[in-house]
Amino acid sequence: MIQLPCPWCGPRNASEFTHHGEVTPRPDVGTATPEEWRRYLYFRQNANGWVDENWYHTAGCRRFIRVRRHTTSNETEATR
Template sequence: MLRLACPYCGVRDQPEFRFGGQSHITRPPFEASDAEWADYLFVRDNPKGVLYERWLHEYGCGRWFNVARDTVTHEVLAVYRMGEAKPSLDGNIPGQADVTKL
């Protein structure tokens, strides 16, 4: 079972959480073309490797947070709060005190 470390509540089992899809996606302006809106709404990365995801602690604090997870091994590489910058996973994570590494 996947275990996630909620940055607010600590480590919990996956059934307490709801997957929210890929994180760090920028919404296009209202004037964007239909093709740009279609890309925003339907096109997502599906890498074999690290994916930055959003998760909701649905049966806990009810807050959203971000996770960097390896899609091959399911290893959680970093957990960080919404609004924080995407961490660099080269071993040099900015704001290390605010990032929970598992």
């Protein structure tokens, strides 16, 4: 199991967190076309490399944190 560097609690086992997936900006509700909206809902980069992700520290500080993670090596860096 990998550890995630929680910026509030320090390194903790990934099992304490809930993965909220890649960071995807929310389109403007007033102007979004169905295509743009569904791209926001369903499309992800799924890159082999560095990815920005949202994680929730469910069993810890209960803060949403942003983690930059390399999807093959699992190297991580986090920001509040």
